[in-house]
Amino acid sequence: MxxxxxxxxxxxxxxxxxxxxxxxxxGEVERGGILIPRIAPHVGPSNITKGxxxxxxxxxxxxxxxxxxxxxxxxVFGRGHTFxxxxxxxxxxxxxxxxxxxxxxxxxxTVFGRGRAVTNxxxxxxxxxxxxxxxxxxxxTQGGVALKGGRAITNGGHNLNLAKGAFSEADQQVLxxxxxxxxxxxxxxxxxxxxxxxxxxSFASQSVVTVGQ
Amino acid sequence: MSRRTSALAVxxxxxxxxxxxxxxxxxxxxxxGRPFHARDHSxxxxxxxxxxxxxxxxxxxxVHGVNRSFGGTQQQLIQQSSSGCRPLVSNQVVSGTNLxxxxxxxxxxxxxxxxxxxxxxxxxxxxxxxxxxxxxxSATQHLLGLxxx
Numbered sequence: 001m002x003x004x005x006x007x008x009x010x011x012x013x014x015x016x017x018x019x020x021x022x023x024x025x026x027g028e029v030e031r032g033g034i035l036i037p038r039i040a041p042h043v044g045p046s047n048i049t050k051g052x053x054x055x056x057x058x059x060x061x062x063x064x065x066x067x068x069x070x071x072x073x074x075x076v077f078g079r080g081h082t083f084x085x086x087x088x089x090x091x092x093x094x095x096x097x098x099x100x101x102x103x104x105x106x107x108x109x110t111v112f113g114r115g116r117a118v119t120n121x122x123x124x125x126x127x128x129x130x131x132x133x134x135x136x137x138x139x140x141t142q143g144g145v146a147l148k149g150g151r152a153i154t155n156g157g158h159n160l161n162l163a164k165g166a167f168s169e170a171d172q173q174v175l176x177x178x179x180x181x182x183x184x185x186x187x188x189x190x191x192x193x194x195x196x197x198x199x200x201x202s203f204a205s206q207s208v209v210t211v212g213q
Numbered sequence: 214m215s216r217r218t219s220a221l222a223v224x225x226x227x228x229x230x231x232x233x234x235x236x237x238x239x240x241x242x243x244x245x246g247r248p249f250h251a252r253d254h255s256x257x258x259x260x261x262x263x264x265x266x267x268x269x270x271x272x273x274x275x276v277h278g279v280n281r282s283f284g285g286t287q288q289q290l291i292q293q294s295s296s297g298c299r300p301l302v303s304n305q306v307v308s309g310t311n312l313x314x315x316x317x318x319x320x321x322x323x324x325x326x327x328x329x330x331x332x333x334x335x336x337x338x339x340x341x342x343x344x345x346x347x348x349x350x351s352a353t354q355h356l357l358g359l360x361x362x
Binding site (some may be wrong): 045046047048049050051052053054055056057058059061062063064065066067068069070071072073095098102136 | 221245248273307313316331332333334335336338339340341342344345348349350351352353354355356357358359360
């Protein structure tokens, strides 16, 4: 009985030895992740565009501050990801009868393929603080398009428009056009905005448009 | 006899199953399965493509301007990278600070820059600070950051 068992084990060992004779392939050291026969997945290009975080302040009496910022990114073809940040802008008319005008345009990358497109055009502050001041802010952000099972995350909200000074005027326009994700994940957020006219005789107007196609 | 057989079996087992190290892992560096003439989109393939074309592996374009005005000043910075090369990684930073500091001062600033698109990665950052601090002052700022195709 024992001899039969050990002879069977020996036979099994011989078969395993024959299978293990094939030498190690040095070329396979370079493959990574999930092993896919024939073609290994390539690392796609990526695009990061940041046109936000701008500050425009009219501090002195009767001062005038005008700012225009344009950032244009490139296109990405294939499996990649694109991140576009055009928000977080500050426009403040602090002085009496001051005028602060800010215009920010950010066009990020477009991914034609299965990838990730993250776009943020929100978190903008437009404040008319001084007596009789005028604060005008216009923020346009256009982000990526991710097709074929990609992910598109778009945020155009969290904006603040405040007319704090007496007889001040604050006008804010925020436009965010985000991703298209066909057969994939598409998240769009354009809410959490505040429009306040706190000063005596002040006027505040806000327009927020967020598009996730 | 049974002891010899068992010893042989053990020896055969040890020979058949040696220690096997993991040979797979990491980022795919090349596509050995692709034919020679096909475009190789793996990292090594793109590096080879960039080196063969004579272009740098990475290119960084930084344009920064500071304009302080106590009277009337104007600053214009234009930088365009048009070597015809597409590096593997392209970075561009455009930043400007424009200050009209005193009463009645005027500060004008224009900064424009263009960089090529990277094969693997493109970073484009534009940021500006524009302040009209003095009474009756005027601060005007224009920033433009472009990425070519």
